[in-house]
Amino acid sequence: MAGNPCSMKVRAKVKIDNVKKVFAGRNGETVALNGVNFNIEENEFICVVGPSGCGKSTLLNIIAGLEEPTEGKVYVDDKEVKGTGAERGVVFQQYALFPWLTVRKNIEFGLKLKNLRQDEIDRITKRYLDMVDLKEFAESYPKELSGGMKQRVAIARAYAVNPKVLLMDEPFGALDAQSRTQLQSELLKTWEEERKTCFFITHDVDEAIILAQRVVIMSARPGRVKEVVDVDITYPRTQETKMTKKFLELKRYIWGNVYQEYLAVRK
Template identity: 55%
Template sequence: MTELQPKISFQHVSKKFGDGLKSFIALNDLSLDIADGEIITVVGPSGCGKSTAMNIVAGLIDASAGQCRVSGNSVKGPGPDRGVIFQQYALFPWLTVLKNVEFGLKLQGMGREERRKRALHYLELVGLKEFADAYPKTLSGGMKQRCAIARAYAVDPSVLLMDEPFGALDALTRVKLQDQLLETWAKDKRTVMFITHDVDEAVYIAHRVVVLAARPGRLQEIIDVDLPFPRNEEIRLSREFAAIRNRVWRAVYDQ
């Protein structure tokens, strides 16, 4: 039986910033394969290279050594196959919610009617269709992040890269968006690489939790999350969840 090609592959990837005495290694010899349709969460102490790894996949920075591949192709820069969502929503304040979601589609040359139809579809998916004509300043933090998610989904990326996307939100909104992400994933099974400092969040949404160690950033441990989908509050409060959470916690903080 032929082994399936990973969707994302880090092959001995390292990243060094600066020169001479001021240089430092942010990521050291990372090898990791992420399957098509898999949700991977990445945790670890500050300075362990979580965002560096994601930015390499996104094509925003180049690796100093090794190779990163997406769908078997070496990453040479940003591309429409990878949607990126940061903690800061980066919405255009002068555009409506609908126009923000349409923005990437317009850059792709999609016609007005088609891009409006697609944008409204993804706004409905994240529960924002009724706010299509609103401007970002009128939205709550959670609504802005859902708009950013809809915009990333609209360009139809096969990979979704999320760097602390819910980190600035209140606890209740954060939990709701975790469930929203999993509901959306269940419909299209995109590959997700999700960076977080929240261990509960890391366990709740993932198939596997990747733990990185700092100084220099390197792979510490990969922990399988053997919990069924769809996830719900019952699973979040289960003994099985607590056992995995405690294992991840020890891997992160007992370094």
């Protein structure tokens, strides 16, 4: 059931090479990550799970270029990550929309930074408004949208600039169960069409299995890769997939490993 954390098929899209992160605080140093190694292949959908405080978000921030590793390196297409870059799109749990811009203008924002012609911006924006089913709300402001709709705008904005890698930090974590289920289905549909390389953090084991090709289980702090589990369930996946024997077996196995790490934190 488990995969090899350091396996390479041909060339990794993202290579995480012996990453360590130490934070200095008033009470001394905290080692958030220690010796993290794994690769993400081209077009692969990876989900990362683990107990709170195991460094999942820290690792995402390092891949995004928002944090620097204390030791080790991250590569995208064999180029070392040095700061942020347009080839990496990020979607956070808190939506991070510009409240003074309409839905359309929020999606256009990154496109304007690329100095595209307005007709090209209009074409791309329309495509992603349609993709997330928000064309009727194109002129609305974020305060007029539900939480699920805001997150769909954030996803459309990230996709619109055509990043090579999409980094998602619990993007559905603050949503109600119905909105979460809907967005999981929409994200799966979009990924099957676009085939972006995705790195997705979640606390929800069900969510990890329904979305991912592989699930990375992180150990309790200091975070390391405890195991990488292959999700050998064919796409397309639906919410009915969660009722299958294979899904339930994977859920039991992954949750058991995560719970062991949770208990380790409480000792």
